Each structure stands twice: as structure tokens, then as C-alpha cells.
Amino acid sequence: MESDLDRGSLWGDLLIVALVVLAAAGLFSQIELNEWLFASTRRWEALQVDELPAVLVVLATGLGWFAWRRYRDARAEVRKRQVAEARLEALLLENRRLAQQYLRAQEAERKSLARELHDELGQYLNAIKTDAVSIQDRLDAAQSQAVSAIIRHTDHLHAVVRDLIRELRPVALDELGLQAALEHYLDHCQRRMPRTRMSVTLNGDLDSLGELLNLAIYRLTQEALTNVSRHAQAGHVAVRVSRSGPPVEAADAVTFNISDDGRGADLIQTHAGLGLIGMRERVEMLGGLWRVTTGPGQGFSLFARIPVSIQGAMP
Ligand SMILES: Nc1ncnc2c1ncn2[C@@H]1O[C@H](COP(=O)(O)OP(=O)(O)OP(=O)(O)O)[C@@H](O)[C@H]1O
Ligand SMILES: [Mg+2]
CATH class of the missing domain: 3.30.565.10 (Histidine kinase-like ATPase, C-terminal domain)
Incomplete structure (x- = not known):
């Protein structure tokens, strides 16, 4: 999973190190560095300063090993993060898929509920009202008053059911198009929020x-x-x-x-x-x-x- 960029910069850095080492070797051979160091540190032989070059070589090797370990750790960390990111992305996709499924299911449910309300409840309310109107004329005053109340209640229920159907499934949307359905709905809202x-x-x-x-x-x-x-x-x-x-x-x-x-x-x-x-x-x-x-x-x-x-x- 190592990226081209990582590999490119690794080889680039190694090339720079190799060039610097070559340049240093050329320069040191020109100035006879070791001979000069040997001559100038002889006086301090008692303090073992003449062993400094060998110690520096060991230090440089140690630093190289240390850098290599850090590089490997960093690569392992990047790999772990890439795996975590891929997992997160998959989870987000799954989450989105579920949300969309929920919306579709909700819409289908609303549609069938609206159909039931319209076809069953709506039709029966109509039938009750029609029957009530048809018997109203044949009754005495007291009974006629009771039938009038039934008609009023039926009208009220009908209005409630119509509102429910409109919330569940905007019939106007199918029949009149979006513009008219929105105008109708917004008008209704304005009346509800004076x-x-x-x-x-x-x-x-x-x-x-x-x-x-x-x-x-x-x-x-x-x-x-x-x-x-x-x-x-x-x-x-x-x-x-x-x-x-x-x-x-x-x-x-x-x-x-x-x-x-x-x-x-x-x-x-x-x-x-x-x-x-x-x-x-x-x-x-x-x-x-x-x-x-x-x-x-x-x-x-x-x-x-x-x-x-x-x-x-x-x-
Ligand atoms: N027009 C608004 N003015 C002020 N606050 C709002 C408005 N719309 C939404 N909010 C704030 O944002 C929150 C989230 O809105 P959201 O529609 O997601 O949830 P809800 O209305 O509380 O519940 P739900 O829509 O699920 O029945 C609300 O609880 C409310 O605090
Ligand atoms: Mg809300």
C-alpha cells in the first residue's frame, strides 16, 4: 500500500545521501583528513581522542539504523491509517445506503397508507353522509337534528382524513404538478401559521x-x-x-x-x-x-x- 510519493521521496533522499558521501570522500581525500586528524589528535592520545573517527563511524551507523526503524514505524502507521480510512468510508457508504432505503420504505408506506385512507375510510364516510342526507327529510324535528349532527361530524372527519392524506401522499402533486401542489400546500401553511x-x-x-x-x-x-x-x-x-x-x-x-x-x-x-x-x-x-x-x-x-x-x- 506504499504510495509512489513515499517511494519517490525515499529514493530521492538516498540519492542525496550517496551524493553527499561521495562529495565528502572526494573532499577528505583532497585535504588528507585522516592524516590531519591523526597528527592533530596524537597529542591527546592519553585521552583516547585519536579513537574519535571510529566512534563517529559507529554513531553514524547507529543513527542510520535509528532512522530506518523510524521510517518503518511511520510506514506501518500510514498503512494502519489507510486501512481505517477505507473502513470508515465503507461504513459511511453503508450508512448512506441505509438512510436512502429508509426514505424509500417510508415513502412506500405513506403511499399505501394514503391509498387505504382514501379508498376505505374516505368511501365509508361518504356513504355515511349520503345515507344520513337521504333519511333526513323523512324524520321529525328532533331526529333530523341528530342526523344533522351526524352529517357535521362526518364532514369534520372527512376534512381530517383529507388533511392526513395530503400529508401522507400529496395527491395534488400527481394530479396538478409541483407548482400547483406547492402553492396549495404553502397556502394551507400560511393559514396554519397566521x-x-x-x-x-x-x-x-x-x-x-x-x-x-x-x-x-x-x-x-x-x-x-x-x-x-x-x-x-x-x-x-x-x-x-x-x-x-x-x-x-x-x-x-x-x-x-x-x-x-x-x-x-x-x-x-x-x-x-x-x-x-x-x-x-x-x-x-x-x-x-x-x-x-x-x-x-x-x-x-x-x-x-x-x-x-x-x-x-x-x-
Ligand atoms: N427553522 C428552525 N428554527 C430554529 N431551529 C430549528 C429550525 N429547524 C430546525 N431547527 C432545530 O434543529 C433541530 C433538528 O431539526 P430536525 O427537523 O432534524 O428535528 P426535529 O424537528 O426536532 O424532529 P423531527 O423532524 O425528526 O420530527 C430541531 O430540533 C431544532 O432545534
Ligand atoms: Mg423536523
């Missing part, structure tokens, strides 16, 4: 993005605005969804940005739920760019840019 002024900008052709992108943008908007209503205490929230370039252009992309002026959050301290993670996964699954900008007292801003080129259907 204290937060909402400004909406929807630009470009948002109705030919394909099912995956439609669903991703819709779910991002849903989660972002649910977070605004739950956590932000904002006075204003700006929703911008725009598609840049004509649909066939290479740089065709959808830009999504929801920013509020609320209390913001410290994301390092905050215990994260699944909402932000799910949003990031959806965006990255589609090859997009995801950014969250916030801080205590600084509002909360979500930004995504998703290329339109990737198409596909959610299973």
Missing part, C-alpha cells in the same frame, strides 16, 4: 421535473415549514424554489431555499431529529448540494441545489 408572514417565489418550469424530484422538493418544503412552525418563532419566512435554464440545458437545476428570521439554533449543541438528516439524504441521493446556515438568534436557512438530469421513479 403569525408568520410568508413570501413565496416559484420560478421557472417546475412541472416537468419527474416524480423523484417533485417528491423531494415537496417533502423538503413540508419538513422545512413544519420545522419553522415547531421551532422558529419567526415573524417572516421566505420560500424560494426556482429552476434555472431551459429543461434541456446541461446546467439545468432546481434551487430550493427556505429562510426564516426566527430564533435559529446551535446545530452542534442541538440534538438533531430525523428531519434535517432526511432532507440532506434526499438532496444528496439526487446528486445535489445541501447547506444549512443558522446560529442562535440568527434565523434558519436551508439551501439545496439539485441537478435535473437525474431521473427515475420512486419504487
Whole structure:
């Protein structure tokens, strides 16, 4: 696993050492170093200074051995780190795969639940109301009042079920396209959050993005605005969804940005739920760019840019 760079610098260093040794040998032979050392250290023979050259040779050999050991240790350490990095990368990939699987399973579950609610509960509520209306005229005043209450309750239940279905599976998305579904949903949100002024900008052709992108943008908007209503205490929230370039252009992309002026959050301290993670996964699954900008007292801003080129259907 030794890299070309390591090998290159090793041979480079050895070459430098060899050249320096050759140059030193040439120089020493010119100045007769050993003879000079011998002559100048003879006087100190009693102190064994004339043995210094041999001691220096042993020291140089020792330093060489020491450097070699350090080099081997460093290589072993690098190898260990490379293995750990590869393992971490595999774990991150696995983690991403699981998160995506979770999103797909959640979407499939929501779809079937919405279908059940619509086909079963919705139909039966309709039948109850129709029956109640049909018998109302044939009853006396007291009984008619009770039947009116049944009709009112049925209408209320119907509205609740419709809201539930809209949360689970945005039918408008399939029937009317992303632009109308977003407008419809944002209108609904504005009524639910009367204290937060909402400004909406929807630009470009948002109705030919394909099912995956439609669903991703819709779910991002849903989660972002649910977070605004739950956590932000904002006075204003700006929703911008725009598609840049004509649909066939290479740089065709959808830009999504929801920013509020609320209390913001410290994301390092905050215990994260699944909402932000799910949003990031959806965006990255589609090859997009995801950014969250916030801080205590600084509002909360979500930004995504998703290329339109990737198409596909959610299973
Ligand atoms: N618009 C916002 N303003 C202020 N804080 C926010 C905003 N959006 C998210 N947060 C903070 O970020 C945290 C993580 O958000 P996330 O959507 O991941 O989780 P959650 O909303 O708490 O739970 P979940 O979405 O799983 O039901 C929140 O708990 C909240 O503290
Ligand atoms: Mg949330």
C-alpha cells in the first residue's frame, strides 16, 4: 500500500545521501583528513581522542539504523491509517445506503397508507353522509337534528382524513404538478401559521421535473415549514424554489431555499431529529448540494441545489 510519493521521496533522499558521501570522500581525500586528524589528535592520545573517527563511524551507523526503524514505524502507521480510512468510508457508504432505503420504505408506506385512507375510510364516510342526507327529510324535528349532527361530524372527519392524506401522499402533486401542489400546500401553511408572514417565489418550469424530484422538493418544503412552525418563532419566512435554464440545458437545476428570521439554533449543541438528516439524504441521493446556515438568534436557512438530469421513479 506504499504510495509512489513515499517511494519517490525515499529514493530521492538516498540519492542525496550517496551524493553527499561521495562529495565528502572526494573532499577528505583532497585535504588528507585522516592524516590531519591523526597528527592533530596524537597529542591527546592519553585521552583516547585519536579513537574519535571510529566512534563517529559507529554513531553514524547507529543513527542510520535509528532512522530506518523510524521510517518503518511511520510506514506501518500510514498503512494502519489507510486501512481505517477505507473502513470508515465503507461504513459511511453503508450508512448512506441505509438512510436512502429508509426514505424509500417510508415513502412506500405513506403511499399505501394514503391509498387505504382514501379508498376505505374516505368511501365509508361518504356513504355515511349520503345515507344520513337521504333519511333526513323523512324524520321529525328532533331526529333530523341528530342526523344533522351526524352529517357535521362526518364532514369534520372527512376534512381530517383529507388533511392526513395530503400529508401522507400529496395527491395534488400527481394530479396538478409541483407548482400547483406547492402553492396549495404553502397556502394551507400560511393559514396554519397566521403569525408568520410568508413570501413565496416559484420560478421557472417546475412541472416537468419527474416524480423523484417533485417528491423531494415537496417533502423538503413540508419538513422545512413544519420545522419553522415547531421551532422558529419567526415573524417572516421566505420560500424560494426556482429552476434555472431551459429543461434541456446541461446546467439545468432546481434551487430550493427556505429562510426564516426566527430564533435559529446551535446545530452542534442541538440534538438533531430525523428531519434535517432526511432532507440532506434526499438532496444528496439526487446528486445535489445541501447547506444549512443558522446560529442562535440568527434565523434558519436551508439551501439545496439539485441537478435535473437525474431521473427515475420512486419504487
Ligand atoms: N427553522 C428552525 N428554527 C430554529 N431551529 C430549528 C429550525 N429547524 C430546525 N431547527 C432545530 O434543529 C433541530 C433538528 O431539526 P430536525 O427537523 O432534524 O428535528 P426535529 O424537528 O426536532 O424532529 P423531527 O423532524 O425528526 O420530527 C430541531 O430540533 C431544532 O432545534
Ligand atoms: Mg423536523
